[in-house]
Amino acid sequence: MGTWLKHDVITVVNTPLENVWNTWSDLDSMSLWMSWIESVKTVDEETNTLPDLTEWTLAANGFRFKWKAQITERVDKSKLKWKSIGGLPTEGSVVFESKSDQITTVNLTITYELPKMIARFMEENILGKMVTNELQANLDRFKELVEKNYKQDSSNEEY
Numbered sequence: 395m396g397t398w399l400k401h402d403v404i405t406v407v408n409t410p411l412e413n414v415w416n417t418w419s420d421l422d423s424m425s426l427w428m429s430w431i432e433s434v435k436t437v438d439e440e441t442n443t444l445p446d447l448t449e450w451t452l453a454a455n456g457f458r459f460k461w462k463a464q465i466t467e468r469v470d471k472s473k474l475k476w477k478s479i480g481g482l483p484t485e486g487s488v489v490f491e492s493k494s495d496q497i498t499t500v501n502l503t504i505t506y507e508l509p510k511m512i513a514r515f516m517e518e519n520i521l522g523k524m525v526t527n528e529l530q531a532n533l534d535r536f537k538e539l540v541e542k543n544y545k546q547d548s549s550n551e552e553y
Contacts, residue, residue: 396483396507397514399522403530404501405537409544411492414500415471417540418488421448427535430454430528437462452482483507502533 407414417423424434430452437447446465451458461481468474477485486504493499 396509398505398507399525400503400505401522401526401529402501402503403526403533404499405530405533406493407498407500407537407540408496409498409540410495411471411490411498413544413547414498414540415490417536417543418474418490418500427539428532429535430532432458446476447479500533500536502529504529 421434421436425431432451432453433449434451435449437449446468448463448465449460450463451460459482461484462479463476463484464479466475466477467487471490473487473489475485475487484504484506486502488503489501491499491501
């Protein structure tokens with residue numbers, strides 16, 4: 395048994411909830427804003443017995459991990475929860491909250507299990523903080539992508 399580590403990050407996106415939800419729901423494009431994620435592929439539902447199954451590839455600092463994850467809870471325009479199936483033990487959730495017509499908060503929680511010897515190093519401020527900072531940077535890139543796309547869509551509608 396290893397040790398489970400948890401990271402929480404949050405951002406405020408200056409666009410409507412629907413735009414934020416739609417961008418996040420496009421799992422195949424996550425590698426555009428998640429720096430350590432090389433790819434996310436939706437598993438073909440016709441040959442798959444588990445719904446909402448995806449294959450993930452993480453590549454960082456010379457390490458490469460692959461795993462499958464299943465969405466365990468989906469509340470449209472509100473929340474997604476997932477857990478890994480085989481491979482890297484992970485689970486997480488993302489919660490979306492509309493603060494107004496044009497403001498949406500996104501709260502991302504990621505937990506993962508590491509062998510106890512490695513987890514000790516992650517629990518120290520430097521490495522654990524590095525992962526949290528990287529997740530926050532990813533979420534900030536997500537915010538920039540959604541806001542940029544929303545501005546482009548809004549300006550196209552004016553014509």
